[in-house]
Amino acid sequence: MYIGFDNNDFYGVLNCGVDVNKNIEVCTKAGSAYVALIRNQAVLQSTARKTFALTADGVMSETALDITSATTEYATTGRAWYTNGNGFSDYYLFAAQGVYGRTYSLSFMGGVAGSDTLNEPCKRVSCDNIITPSTSVKVVNGVNSLKSTLIVALILAIIVLLF
Structure with missing residues (x-):
């Protein structure tokens, strides 16, 4: 489930316990119960979507080892799910x-x-x-x-x- 905003900010959560998500890099790290997908240029100083590990208690990782970064810009408002409305x-x-x-x-x-x-x-x-x-x-x-x-x-x- 995710949410996108007109300013291109993006926030999403994936459950690592679901078979289809188990091979996502962040889900293979110890203690990762969820994946947080975030694109927020003001906070992260990037237009790429970043991937963070979340514990079952909702604590988000802050260390570089737990963060995977997309290398290209993630244009939230250009995605089909966004433009479809x-x-x-x-x-x-x-x-x-x-x-x-x-x-x-x-x-x-x-x-x-x-x-x-x-x-x-x-x-x-x-x-x-x-x-x-x-x-x-x-x-x-x-x-x-x-x-x-x-x-x-x-x-x-x-x-x-x-x-």
Whole structure:
């Protein structure tokens, strides 16, 4: 699950306990329960998306050994899930996991929230969407549940931004 803003800031969380995420470099480090994906030029002095390890208690790594940096600019507002605004993106290869899926996004004033869906082993053929368990809310089924999950994510993001 992730959230992007009109200024290109990006924040996302992946669960290292999910099979499809286990080979992400940060997930192979001891104590990593989650991956935090962050693109914030003002704070990180870079337009690249950075990857941090998170413990089960939500403590984010600060040491260089626990940080992986993308080498190119991550243009949040140029991503298909962001420009789509509301609804499903086309299928694409997820860079972090190396599997095909698509993103359901929900726009709000100033940004877009997204949640990935996997269609493995379906690849690009039509089949039921499987929500990645990396979301913190269990999604039962359907688009309405995805919207509910994204609304919860937006509320959490607002709380984080306020404090």
